[in-house]
Amino acid sequence: MNxxxxxxxxxxxxxxxxxxxxxxxxxxxxxxxxxxxxxNALEEALRLKDSNGAHVTIVSMGPPQAQIALxxxxxxxxxxxxxxxxxxxxxxxxxxxxxxxxxxxxxLDYDVIFAGRQAIDGDTAxxxxxxxxxxxxxQITYVEKVEVxxxxxxxxxxxxxxxxxxxxxxxxxxxAIKELNEPRYMNIKNIFGMYQEKxxxxxxxxxxxxxxxxxGLNGSPTKVKKSMTKEPKGQGxxxxxxxxxxxxxxxxxxxxxxxx
Amino acid sequence: xxxxxxxxxxxxRQMVREFAINEVEPLAADxxxxxxxxxxxVDKMARYHMLGIPIATKYGGAGGDNLSYAIAVEExxxxxxxxxxxxxAHTSLCAGxxxxxGTEEQKMKYLVPLAKGEKLGAFGLTEPNAxxxxxxxxxxxxxxxxxxxxxxxxxxxxxxxxxxxxxxxxMTDKSKGxxxxxxFIIEKDFEGFSIGKHEDKLGIRASSTTELVFTNCMxxxxxxxGKEGKGFGIAMKTLDGGRIGxxxxxxxxxxxxxxxxxxxxxxxxQFGKPLSAFQGLQWMVAELDVKVExxxxxxxxxxxxxxxxxxxxxxxxxxxxxxxxxAMEVTTKAVQIFGGxxxxxxxxxxxxxxxxxxxxxxxxxxxxxxxVIAANLLK
Amino acid sequence: xxxxxxxxxxxxxxxxxxxxxxIALELxxxxxxxxxxxxxxxxxxxxxxxxxxxxKELVAFGADKVIVADHPLLGHFTTDGYAKVICELANERKPxxxxxxxxxxxxxxxxxxxxxxxxxxxxxxxxxxxxxxxNNLLMTRPAFGGNLMATIVCGDHRPQMATVRPGxxxxxxxxxxxxxxxxKVTLNLTDDDIRTNTLEVVKVAQVLADIADANIxxxxxxxxxxxxxxxxxxxxxxxxxxxxxxxxxxxENGWVDKSLQVGQTGKTVRPNxxxxxxxxxAIQHLAGMQESDFIIAINKDPSAPIMKVANLAIAGDxxxxxxxxxxxxxxxKENNLI
Numbered sequence: 001m002n003x004x005x006x007x008x009x010x011x012x013x014x015x016x017x018x019x020x021x022x023x024x025x026x027x028x029x030x031x032x033x034x035x036x037x038x039x040n041a042l043e044e045a046l047r048l049k050d051s052n053g054a055h056v057t058i059v060s061m062g063p064p065q066a067q068i069a070l071x072x073x074x075x076x077x078x079x080x081x082x083x084x085x086x087x088x089x090x091x092x093x094x095x096x097x098x099x100x101x102x103x104x105x106x107x108l109d110y111d112v113i114f115a116g117r118q119a120i121d122g123d124t125a126x127x128x129x130x131x132x133x134x135x136x137x138x139q140i141t142y143v144e145k146v147e148v149x150x151x152x153x154x155x156x157x158x159x160x161x162x163x164x165x166x167x168x169x170x171x172x173x174x175x176a177i178k179e180l181n182e183p184r185y186m187n188i189k190n191i192f193g194m195y196q197e198k199x200x201x202x203x204x205x206x207x208x209x210x211x212x213x214x215x216g217l218n219g220s221p222t223k224v225k226k227s228m229t230k231e232p233k234g235q236g237x238x239x240x241x242x243x244x245x246x247x248x249x250x251x252x253x254x255x256x257x258x259x260x
Numbered sequence: 261x262x263x264x265x266x267x268x269x270x271x272x273r274q275m276v277r278e279f280a281i282n283e284v285e286p287l288a289a290d291x292x293x294x295x296x297x298x299x300x301x302v303d304k305m306a307r308y309h310m311l312g313i314p315i316a317t318k319y320g321g322a323g324g325d326n327l328s329y330a331i332a333v334e335e336x337x338x339x340x341x342x343x344x345x346x347x348x349a350h351t352s353l354c355a356g357x358x359x360x361x362g363t364e365e366q367k368m369k370y371l372v373p374l375a376k377g378e379k380l381g382a383f384g385l386t387e388p389n390a391x392x393x394x395x396x397x398x399x400x401x402x403x404x405x406x407x408x409x410x411x412x413x414x415x416x417x418x419x420x421x422x423x424x425x426x427x428x429x430x431m432t433d434k435s436k437g438x439x440x441x442x443x444f445i446i447e448k449d450f451e452g453f454s455i456g457k458h459e460d461k462l463g464i465r466a467s468s469t470t471e472l473v474f475t476n477c478m479x480x481x482x483x484x485x486g487k488e489g490k491g492f493g494i495a496m497k498t499l500d501g502g503r504i505g506x507x508x509x510x511x512x513x514x515x516x517x518x519x520x521x522x523x524x525x526x527x528x529x530q531f532g533k534p535l536s537a538f539q540g541l542q543w544m545v546a547e548l549d550v551k552v553e554x555x556x557x558x559x560x561x562x563x564x565x566x567x568x569x570x571x572x573x574x575x576x577x578x579x580x581x582x583x584x585x586x587a588m589e590v591t592t593k594a595v596q597i598f599g600g601x602x603x604x605x606x607x608x609x610x611x612x613x614x615x616x617x618x619x620x621x622x623x624x625x626x627x628x629x630x631x632v633i634a635a636n637l638l639k
Numbered sequence: 640x641x642x643x644x645x646x647x648x649x650x651x652x653x654x655x656x657x658x659x660x661x662i663a664l665e666l667x668x669x670x671x672x673x674x675x676x677x678x679x680x681x682x683x684x685x686x687x688x689x690x691x692x693x694x695k696e697l698v699a700f701g702a703d704k705v706i707v708a709d710h711p712l713l714g715h716f717t718t719d720g721y722a723k724v725i726c727e728l729a730n731e732r733k734p735x736x737x738x739x740x741x742x743x744x745x746x747x748x749x750x751x752x753x754x755x756x757x758x759x760x761x762x763x764x765x766x767x768x769x770x771x772x773x774n775n776l777l778m779t780r781p782a783f784g785g786n787l788m789a790t791i792v793c794g795d796h797r798p799q800m801a802t803v804r805p806g807x808x809x810x811x812x813x814x815x816x817x818x819x820x821x822x823k824v825t826l827n828l829t830d831d832d833i834r835t836n837t838l839e840v841v842k843v844a845q846v847l848a849d850i851a852d853a854n855i856x857x858x859x860x861x862x863x864x865x866x867x868x869x870x871x872x873x874x875x876x877x878x879x880x881x882x883x884x885x886x887x888x889x890x891e892n893g894w895v896d897k898s899l900q901v902g903q904t905g906k907t908v909r910p911n912x913x914x915x916x917x918x919x920x921a922i923q924h925l926a927g928m929q930e931s932d933f934i935i936a937i938n939k940d941p942s943a944p945i946m947k948v949a950n951l952a953i954a955g956d957x958x959x960x961x962x963x964x965x966x967x968x969x970x971x972k973e974n975n976l977i
């Protein structure tokens with residue numbers, strides 16, 4: 001079985017801080033990590049490698065420094081890694097990104113494509129389904145369990161209020177959520193083996209034979225018009241009101257912030 | 261001079277750090293109170309090839325280096341000194357000598373399972389009458405036919421009772437003094453071998469520290485490690501490597517305590533300011549930071565020397581001496597920074613202080629380290 | 640084919656097992672405002688099986704037109720089935736805007752449709768507007784893990800697509816007297832179009848394994864006073880869809896279970912909302928919850944340490960404030976019931 005795992009290196013947005021004086025994001029010193037949902041996708045692929053002897057290839061679109069994330073994936077146990085990187089991809093929105101990744105994956109053999117549900121920097125959850133569409137594959141999102149069966153895969157899809165068990169033939173694209181599994185750590189033996197045994201292939205826009213008009217900024221239907229930081233969490237307000245009014249104030253604040 | 265770690269070493273640090281935070285830290289306080297040996301952690305470490313880091317892949321190891329192994333012990337010890345010493349004793353004191361002095365058959369039979377983490381290792385040299393004076397071995401090993409018969413006992417053995425494989429020193433020829441000591445590989449199921457007293461300790465309380473008892477214990481002669489009469493040299497060489505591990509443990513304890521302290525200083529307010537605003541305390545942690553950094557450089561240099569075929573006996577002694585004293589100083593001052601809260605089990609800092617003390621004692625007391633350093637200096 | 644040929648705001652009316660979802664009505668509410676600004680028609684697009692009752696509601700809640708795709712194969716959501724129907728209709732009718740709810744369903748369907756239509760999709764919008772200069776939709780959403788807000792435009796492609804989370808917008812008041820054209824489209828949808836096979840659908844009550852996973856925590860401390868008094872915190876937690884937590888004092892007094900302890904010797908939590916009742920805010924407790932997104936503290940003492948850390952500090956008696964909150968939340972929920 002051949003499995004392709006889509007992986008993205010992201011800044012650890014949980015560690016991002018806002019500069020209290022300027023109200024801007026402090027980006028320096030924020031560690032880069034493998035996107036958490038992608039790690040769940042990778043872990044499931046590695047489990048299928050352990051149980052069914054699957055061959056696991058990582059595909060990632062990113063700048064050269066994303067190599068370190070691919071190294072981590074190889075140390076966890078993936079067999080090969082491809083970094084597709086080119087200045088031509090700059091400014092890509094989700095569709096352009098999906099076109100780039102789909103073109104890359106078209107060069108490979110695959111039975112299953114695993115992606116994480118969403119990345120913690122973009123938070124769109126769009127790339128997985130868009131790749132599936134571009135490759136003409138069935139998709140199942142919010143996957144929390146995968147089983148190999150004779151006719152293909154039996155997959156448990158999470159719903160807000162329960163789940164759905166689905167049978168699907170391969171090839172298929174699945175997007176993983178954190179409930180799918182507990183990702184493993186890097187294996188120390190792999191750390192020492194991988195620099196000799198496993199090379200990271202770097203491909204550029206020419207290698208993936210994609211139509212250049214669908215890549216990068218020009219291939220992006222959506223563009224950011226402006227971005228702003230949210231109000232920094234300040235001292236906070238002290239309310240001294242009778243219970244009913246106090247409750248009203250709290251509820252209105254909760255609604256304002258979309259917590260309820 | 262290259263002061264940067266290799267990519268592999270950085271990955272080892274990252275992996276063990278995550279492992280320590282997620283798997284080791286949550287258990288640390290509880291196992292210290294209950295003295296429960298964290299067997300599940302050992303099994304997890306085995307899964308990730310952490311129990312054979314510097315051993316060649318040919319022998320089931322991870323094919324890494326001693327500096328990576330030291331980093332692993334360091335990162336584990338930041339969160340739990342017990343877990344750090346379990347790894348250190350297993351790797352340096354048991355897998356180590358078999359790797360250095362074992363025959364091909366012995367390596368295949370014993371080193372491979374140890375490196376793979378299928379078996380846990382320990383080392384027995386210390387006896388009731390032979391501590392710093394290790395040459396006063398009273399355990400005897402008499403060759404009778406195809407076996408050596410061992411009689412005697414060892415005390416204060418780390419991983420005792422939990423280990424499967426033990427490298428043990430015994431006297432094969434009393435008349436020859438230190439040149440009459442030999443080393444043997446003991447399996448826990450050998451007839452005549454039993455575990456005696458479990459020590460109830462001040463620190464590293466979940467580390468299993470026991471007596472080993474040999475009563476006409478039959479050890480096949482193939483289990484002689486190295487040559488007869490060479491055991492003392494083997495033991496000393498083994499301890500040189502072990503000192504790097506313990507120095508790394510002490511370094512980790514010191515770093516863990518310093519991290520907890522700076523975190524607390526930013527949170528705790530007195531006189532309307534966080535503790536971190538007070539210069540007296542700022543200077544205190546600045547001094548500790550420098551000492552920790554010095555300890556780190558000594559530990560890494562000793563490991564570097566071992567990796568590069570350079571002699572490392574003195575470097576290991578320096579590292580162990582300085583790192584253990586630093587651990588003691590940092591943890592004691594850390595408890596001071598935490599004040600009353602630091603004295604209670606609410607915070608992990610009191611445990612770190614209790615854990616630190618043993619690093620000044622085992623695998624050669626600070627006094628022994630000074631003997632080694634002085635001998636080299638004044639030769 | 641130019642941009643100007645695309646007209647109209649469509650709202651995908653999400654339904655599940657024959658029940659119209661709240662998000663569909665909320666989108667009609669905002670869709671109305673956007674359609675008015677653009678001077679175009681607001682259409683609700685409903686896919687399902689036996690949909691007549693739902694159609695009525697869509698009319699009553701503001702649609703200018705309802706397009707219905709009623710087919711047994713559309714009763715239960717499948718990506719293949721829904722994407723085919725929506726894309727064929729969109730290509731035929733050319734709406735300039737399509738709104739989809741950002742539920743699990745919408746987040747599965749939205750990008751599939753946008754990719755097939757080779758257009759842009761902006762997910763999880765928290766506010767929408769129209770650019771007066773060029774009538775482009777302005778879609779604002781959180782990014783970078785919620786640390787930034789970004790306004791995004793899909794200038795040269797149509798339709799402009801956006802998904803919106805439930806609860807962001809308000810539905811209009813129901814008007815049973817409204818009427819509007821309803822078009823039932825004929826479909827050519829067969830089993831072969833759908834490549835997944837549903838074996839079973841199971842509804843499960845959400846059981847929270849770990850308080851650290853909760854989005855909303857209502858926590859009590861020494862000030863709560865007794866075990867029985869935690870009941871009111873439980874009720875508030877349930878009505879907010881959250882869980883109860885406790886300080887060390889509450890746990891040691893036997894008022895809450897140890898697994899719910901928040902703090903230095905308990906769990907560290909980072910929920911969206913942390914409501915601290917009768918908790919003074921000793922640093923051992925703060926260490927366990929100060930990274931929460933929004934902290935509300937209710938304490939009789941305005942100078943308690945927790946009040947300085949809270950986003951919203953209520954000086955008062957939790958036993959009086961909480962019941963008021965519960966009553967008001969229940970009232971809101973009743974209003975929202977279809």
